[in-house]
Amino acid sequence: MQLDEADRRILRHYLAEPGLDRTDLAERAGVTAATLWRRLERLRAGGVIKAEAAVIDWRALGYTVEVSLRFTLDKTNPRAFDEFIAAAREVPEVVTIETFLGRVDVRLTVIARDMGQYQEIYRRRILTLPHIAELEALMLIATIKDEEGLPI
Incomplete structure (x- = not known):
């Protein structure tokens, strides 16, 4: 799957702060909430995002x-x-x-x-x-x- 710069921004912010609500994530990534939702769905369907998980220390x-x-x-x-x-x-x-x-x-x-x-x-x-x-x-x-x- 090819990633463009918007996908990369979304993934960087998503990885850095996975607990962000979608509105804040969209704002930080520089996309609209609807665009964020569509891109996250495409990344999941493409197997780039496999799951969301808790990281336990x-x-x-x-x-x-x-x-x-x-x-x-x-x-x-x-x-x-x-x-x-x-x-x-x-x-x-x-x-x-x-x-x-x-x-x-x-x-x-x-x-x-x-x-x-x-x-x-x-x-x-x-x-x-x-x-x-x-x-x-x-x-x-x-x-x-x-x-x-x-x-x-």
């Missing part, structure tokens, strides 16, 4: 530990990926599951309230996941850049 809820776990799976079992991912989905503290091509097969992001809780999750829920050949843990120290949008 886990730290504000008391989750102070975030760990990225990188797994290499035992690929001798043809169901290894499916069984591993199905089991990982059942761990409530797993907030992200990503698959890769290369040395790392799967990456999970796990959150915990503190190191004690993380240790418990790791021992009881992570190490019991099926088909793990290798596991590497990376503890998040700081997030330097976390952009939701594109440079449009």
Whole structure:
């Protein structure tokens, strides 16, 4: 889908302040409310805007530990990926599951309230996941850049 400058302005303001009401968004983007509505509908229909979602700050809820776990799976079992991912989905503290091509097969992001809780999750829920050949843990120290949008 081709975007013109008005679409880009709408998307920039929409990403910067998703809670704006449509009248303010139209004003900031320099279009009428009717134009904004038509363009948002076209962007949704074209798959550019997939959904509107709440972004939850886990730290504000008391989750102070975030760990990225990188797994290499035992690929001798043809169901290894499916069984591993199905089991990982059942761990409530797993907030992200990503698959890769290369040395790392799967990456999970796990959150915990503190190191004690993380240790418990790791021992009881992570190490019991099926088909793990290798596991590497990376503890998040700081997030330097976390952009939701594109440079449009």
